[in-house]
Structures are given as C-alpha cells and as structure tokens.
Amino acid sequence: MTDKPVLLSIDQGTTSSRAMLFEKDGKSLFTSQYEFAQIYPDSGWVEHDPEIIWETVLKVTREAIDHASNTKRQIAGIGITNQRETTVVWERSTGKPVYNAIVWQDRRTADYCRELKEAGHEAELTQKTGLLLDPYFSGTKLRWILNHTGTRERAERGELAFGTIDSFLLWRLTGGKSHATDATNASRTLLYNIRKSSWDDSLLDLFEIPQSVLPTVHDSASSFGVTDKEIIGAAIPVCGMAGDQHAATIGQACFEPGMVKSTYGTGCFVVLNTGDKIIDSGNKLLSTIAYQLDGKPTYAIEGSIFVAGAAVQWLRDGLGIIATAEETEKLAAGLENNQGVYLVPSFTGMGAPYWDPDARGAIFGLTRDSSAATFVRAALESVCYQTADLFRAMQDDGAALSQIRVDGGMVKNNWMAQFLADTLNITVQRPVQTETTALGAAYLAGLKCGIYTSLDDVVGNWQIENEFNPALADSDRQQLLAGWQQAVQRTLSKAPGNDAC
Numbered sequence: 001m002t003d004k005p006v007l008l009s010i011d012q013g014t015t016s017s018r019a020m021l022f023e024k025d026g027k028s029l030f031t032s033q034y035e036f037a038q039i040y041p042d043s044g045w046v047e048h049d050p051e052i053i054w055e056t057v058l059k060v061t062r063e064a065i066d067h068a069s070n071t072k073r074q075i076a077g078i079g080i081t082n083q084r085e086t087t088v089v090w091e092r093s094t095g096k097p098v099y100n101a102i103v104w105q106d107r108r109t110a111d112y113c114r115e116l117k118e119a120g121h122e123a124e125l126t127q128k129t130g131l132l133l134d135p136y137f138s139g140t141k142l143r144w145i146l147n148h149t150g151t152r153e154r155a156e157r158g159e160l161a162f163g164t165i166d167s168f169l170l171w172r173l174t175g176g177k178s179h180a181t182d183a184t185n186a187s188r189t190l191l192y193n194i195r196k197s198s199w200d201d202s203l204l205d206l207f208e209i210p211q212s213v214l215p216t217v218h219d220s221a222s223s224f225g226v227t228d229k230e231i232i233g234a235a236i237p238v239c240g241m242a243g244d245q246h247a248a249t250i251g252q253a254c255f256e257p258g259m260v261k262s263t264y265g266t267g268c269f270v271v272l273n274t275g276d277k278i279i280d281s282g283n284k285l286l287s288t289i290a291y292q293l294d295g296k297p298t299y300a301i302e303g304s305i306f307v308a309g310a311a312v313q314w315l316r317d318g319l320g321i322i323a324t325a326e327e328t329e330k331l332a333a334g335l336e337n338n339q340g341v342y343l344v345p346s347f348t349g350m351g352a353p354y355w356d357p358d359a360r361g362a363i364f365g366l367t368r369d370s371s372a373a374t375f376v377r378a379a380l381e382s383v384c385y386q387t388a389d390l391f392r393a394m395q396d397d398g399a400a401l402s403q404i405r406v407d408g409g410m411v412k413n414n415w416m417a418q419f420l421a422d423t424l425n426i427t428v429q430r431p432v433q434t435e436t437t438a439l440g441a442a443y444l445a446g447l448k449c450g451i452y453t454s455l456d457d458v459v460g461n462w463q464i465e466n467e468f469n470p471a472l473a474d475s476d477r478q479q480l481l482a483g484w485q486q487a488v489q490r491t492l493s494k495a496p497g498n499d500a501c
Helices: 050-070 110-118 122-129 138-148 152-156 165-173 201-207 244-251 309-319 327-333 372-396 414-424 436-449 455-459 474-491
Strands: 006-012 016-022 028-035 075-082 087-091 160-164 180-182 216-218 221-226 237-243 260-264 268-275 286-293 296-305 342-344 362-364 403-407 427-431 464-468
Touching: 006 050, 006 165, 006 436, 016 050, 016 436, 028 050, 050 165, 075 165, 075 244, 075 436, 087 138, 087 165, 110 122, 110 138, 122 201, 138 152, 138 201, 152 160, 160 165, 165 180, 165 221, 165 237, 180 221, 180 237, 216 221, 221 436, 237 244, 237 436, 244 260, 244 268, 244 286, 244 436, 260 372, 260 436, 268 286, 268 372, 296 372, 309 372, 327 372, 327 414, 342 372, 342 474, 362 474, 372 414, 372 474, 403 414, 414 427, 414 464, 414 474, 436 455
Parallel strands: 006 075, 075 237, 180 216, 260 403, 403 427
Antiparallel strands: 006 016, 016 028, 087 160, 221 237, 260 268, 268 296, 286 296, 342 362, 427 464
16 A cells, blocks of 8 residues: 555435545546436425445445555545435344335425415524524434334334435444434534534424434534445545535635635535524524534524526426537537526425425426527526625625626536636635535545644635626626515515415
8 A cells, every 4th residue: 555545435416426535635536427217206205215326336346446446545534425314224223224225305395384384383493503494404304204104113213314315324334333413414404403413302392303213423424434335345434424514614714704615516505604603694594503622612604595407407308409418508508598498497396595495497488499408508597696696695684795606517607607606796706626615525524534634734825817707797697686586586486376286
C-alpha cells in the first residue's frame, strides 16, 4: 500500500447509489454508480425497496474497495451521505425491513399533518425542531409504518429499529453492531430537539413513537462503527455521516455564516449557514443543523424544492421526449424564449415557501407550436424559478445574498447555470468538483480519522470551475417571474377551481 491514504464516500441518493474514492486534496479517483427503480403504489406515494438499495450500495462499495486494493491505496475511513427523511423500519434480529422505505417525497401522511396543525401543534413543533408539520419529514412516516404493518407492539417490545437510510446502511455494513445516526439526519425527523440536541420526549409522545426504535445520535464526524469484513471484504472505520444537503454544504466549504449553497439533484435544496444562531424564519423556511463537530452544532436555514432533476427524469422516463439528460442543454438553448410556457412540477406537492402537499403538477401556455424543446426549457426554467422563490424568502428573512455556490448533476448544464444567474440576479459559482455531496461525506470521515486537522484544511481544496453572472434585463426578469407566479397560483390546491384537491 502507498503512504497516501484515500477516503471512501458512500452516497446513497433518491435514484441511485454511488461510491467514490477521494484523495486528501478532494480529487476523485474512482466512481461506481447504479440506478434503481422508484415505486409508486398510489397517488403521491413514493417508496423504495430497502433490499435493492442495500444491493446497489454493497455493489458500489465492493467495487471501490477493489479499485483501492488494485491501485495499492489504503482506505482510511468511510463517510456515508444519504437521501434525507426516507424512512426504514427493520427487525433487530434479522435486519429485514418490515415495509418498503417511504421516500422523502411521499405525501401519504398529509391528512395526519393537517389534523395536527388544526389541533395547534405546529408552533411547538417548529420551535423545537425548526421544521414544519409536513409529510416530507420522517416522524409521520415512521408512525404510519408502525400503524399499518401490525408492528407497533413489536416496536414497543424493542424488537424493531428505525432509521433514515444512513442508519439502515450502517446497521448492514457493521453486521448489526451499530444503530446510530448523526445530528443532521436526526434534525430532519420531527422528533429531535435542535435546541437541546436530543430526542424530544413530548414529540415522541405526540407521534406515538417508542424510544426503543431510535438510533443513537453522534457528531457528523464520529466513530460510528467498523464494517464487517465478511460483508464488504474489508474492516474499515465508518467515521463520517451527514444527510445529503448537509454533506454538500461541507463539500462546498460553506463554513462561515452567510455562505450559501444550492444542490440540484432529484430535488433542489438551498442551505444558508447561520453559525451558532437558530434563525426563526417568517417565510416557511426550515431551521436545521448544518453539521455538528465536537459536540457543537452549526445551524442553517434551508429551502427545499421537491422536484428539480426529477423533472428531467420525467421528461426522459415518463414522456420519452429525451434519451439523456445531456440533451436538455442544446434543446433549451435552441429556443429564443420560453414561448410563454411554464411547467410547475409539483408532482408530489410543493415545498418551500408554499408547503402545499396537495398541489399537483401542471403546464400552462401550450400552443400548436409547442415542441419537445418547449417542454425541456420549461422544466429547466422551473428549477430556476423555484430557486428564486427560496431566495426571495431568505432575503425577506434578512439574508443578504450576493453569490451562490451550486452543485449536483443539473449544474453541469451551462444554459441552466446561466439562466439561474439571470433569474436570481446574482453570481453563480460552479466548483471544479460538482459531486460535493459525496465529497462532504469524505471530508467528515477525514476529519475524524486524522486526514484533516480542521475545517481550514478543507477550505483550501475548494476551487471554482466557472462563474455565471446575470445578463438579463431587469424588466425581462420581472416578466418571467410574474408569469411563473401566475402559474404557481393556478397550481396550488387552494387556488380557485381546485377545490377537488
């Protein structure tokens, strides 16, 4: 083995599982990735097969370990990052899930959330967790599983374990020896008090969740356990863990209050570092833990968009009007304007700042001249408009935003990156390494296993690849945003004529 250790990142996302090897300077050495199927049992319901997730993770992890061995590189530690809020319950004795994973996009608990709101519980919950009463988060998903699979009594007897995907993978990787999560994932459950840094007994009572199913909560850089050699072929310490958007914040080196990043994957998530202060948003943004190191949480406010890259996936897999995501850049650029067409991709409800679980997708302004390119451009523009909604909410909450660091697969599209700068009217910076979610998990592992001595070591790794500056006339920008707002208002479930929703 060489004297230059590498870090292994397991990035378990909404549509694929990936493993990447990184050097100390953040350079990626190897990537293995496999997509898996989405399951849609009912309108607004989204599930994954946990066993398929595990199989893809096991495959990419083994391939990464083999590559490290073949190139004589020693893996110093593993970092795990995951699709947040997606909920799994499994048997402690066998590790077998009792039900499919309920995905973060799933809206089946909307009625229950509405009941809790009407009963006046949201204010206390938001004060403790920084979140809103919405089906997006894990707590109501967990309650649904216990109530609808006949497993509540088993859970109360301590026979079952709950976790977001990070916890489930950790359990499997360590052969059932470790049931843990980190503070970022815990902060997205509706069950964790971000002010006291602990599971909250009154919230557990509210959601009827037995304490025995919960994982132990650690720092984001911590000793989570050691992989079972019989399972993945090597005994490697797992020493980093964070939800995907928190990991991307670290990968983008947004360590100072006021720094902001936006990730464009299946969904879009804008995260603004607020340091040691919890900001109580007046515009339905979320307060969350950006990361936690040495027992000290760093907080953030976040805006969540449920459908970003998923809209492009819909164009490819649902409508079949494109073969690959890469086609979208040329198609969008080939139109002089959007032809007055707006797509509101609220396929699983609307996230921030609307939080309307009953909204459904719609497209407006179609004519006989509308083409595949029209749909493509409308899909890309919708992501930028939704980001503008989040930025407006952050600015109304007092944030001064002059630039944004972007990452994720969508921002490789130069047309979209430029349109984002035009829509937001600020500078958009794209780093050399756009897979910052996986990189952030690697950084966390490196901090714990001694590759890095502090976050300052990470800051120097961040490098800009391209910068996009706004070039659109303000009048044109305002006209586009006004058209978007008209489309959104017609899509919301409380819009006139949508009473059936």
